[in-house]
Amino acid sequence: MNSTGIETTAIDFAKRDGWNRPQVIEPEGDGELLEVAMGPHHPSTHGVFRMDVTLDGERVVHLKPVFGYLHRNHEKIAEGTTYLGSMPYTDRLDYFCSLSNNWAYALSVEKLAGIEVPERAQYIRVITAELTRIQNHASAVGFLIQDMGASGTPLMYAFKEREKILDLFEQLTGSRMMCNYMRFGGCRVDVSAAWLDQVRKVVAELPKFADEFEALLTSNEILMARTQGIGVLRPELAISAGVTGPMLRASGVNYDIRKVDHYGIYDRFSFKVPLGDHWDVYDRFMIRLLEMRQSIHILEQALKDVPAGPIMDPKTKIRNFRPKPGEAYGRIEAPKGELGFYVISDGTGNPYRYRVRPPSLINLTILEDMCLGNNVADVVLILGSVDIVLGEVDR
């Protein structure tokens, strides 16, 4: 019986195929279990998120994530406002990567209304999105080391670099994190030559930072002992559970939406897709470091020739924007995975349906599978390796 009062039929799960349920772990000894609520205010949970963990000694035998503490019903709010009115709100989904969120939403509305984006705007989008990816991955690795107990200093290495990139965003958009920068058919303001020079300067220093930061991961014995072989995620399970982004690639599946969909102008740049072999927490962080290097590589190519020209499609109306009835699903490779927007238009100025496909929430589907049988201290690391932001999980 559920809350609608409708009886749901019980089904024998064992008989269904493809049902990758985590196996039941039998408690050892006298079988006395301890239930622990991790969160919603635990520092390692990166926000208001709770895990109800059942422990047999130190071992996790059961784990249920609890959501909704940050639920604002973003999708309902979007139905009550204009298409453009939701653009600033997308910043608040994954507040580390507001520019990627802007792009994903702009892309799906452009698909819905059939809008072409000018060349210069495409380059600016790639540059800002890749800068976003670098600062997101740097912070994710910094938080990992913080979660393991190295309080403060290593995270600040990451944040020092992140701050340089946020300074660039502030110069361009007026805000460090809530950028609200992209528009349907282009971008809000043009970049100046001075800004591009400054980006080149920051990007030139990034490889050195990546080397230093990688040394933290590859030369620290404690870190390797804590992360290697922990939280293994099999590729079949990862695909079945809809896991995307660095998580999926760390499980050895070659799937990068920049390569598959070629959205924007990604087919013009050469870059590699790093893949993991051991599918564990360590791989997930190595993948992020390697992706940072590939992003630097993309940035170097994109900054070489930013073409002159308009940054907005002149045919697209900003005010009174009413796409024809229909629907579209657009997706991008956001730093955390596949970020998609599904928009239905009924011909009016407000979307009839506006759906965010949140990578952070869907990547958490297999959290229990990865944690079962591990020590409770490893749960913190495994959660950190998923890289979630609660603004996007709960929306």
Place this chain on the structure above:
Amino acid sequence: MALPGGDSVKAGNEGNKGIRQQEQILKTIEEIKAAIEAAVPGAGVEIINNPSPSAQHSLLLSPATALDVARFLRDDAELAFDLLSNVTGVDWPDKEIAEKIKVKRSVKKLVEGIEQEVDEEVEEVRKRIEPGYLESVYHLYSIAKGRGPLVLRMRTTNRTDKVELPSFTFLWRSAEFQEREIFDLYGIVYTGHPDLRRLLMWEGFKDHPMRKDYVEPDDFEYEPTAHDEVLKRAEAHRQSLPTGQEGAAAV
């Protein structure tokens, strides 16, 4: 490499050899429909046209055969839709449609000074109600073939009591949380879902806030908390005390 795990990450997929995705969708929606109908007899699949420039047409499945069709789409070597990316709900409430119909009616009229019954065509507005439904929309991609999206839809019979649809969680695990979210916000009941609980709203919440006819409560203050029970017990305790001591208990 000397470090364990240092060589654990290899690089792949160099260059841009892939054909553009738009051209790579060799399978049109009609071809997929034909393949489904060949594999699953009596599938009852219908193409829903999408007039927008995105041209993402969708297939409407009937709930009775949906699991078989979905299993075919996932397991067929040629189609191989292994990634269920997005699952979402849409609410289509009852629509009142007003139609103008010409009706013949006999009317009493004065014709040349004499009252007569004359047949006359009269325009009448008739209202009929088109029943609404809840819809579940799926976006499938194929990692193996690099194709997508294939859009599937399923519709419930109505919006009140017949709101069951089969769960896809057994076929694609990614539906687990997303179906819970739709159950929470739209009230579609997924039969066979292993753990169908509310995802975002709290337990004991009654309505489905994403429905178009949802009315926001006036009182935003009240939310049941664990303290309610404690307060109730404290109040009962106070009541049980002999008169004159309530103040002492409250302190």
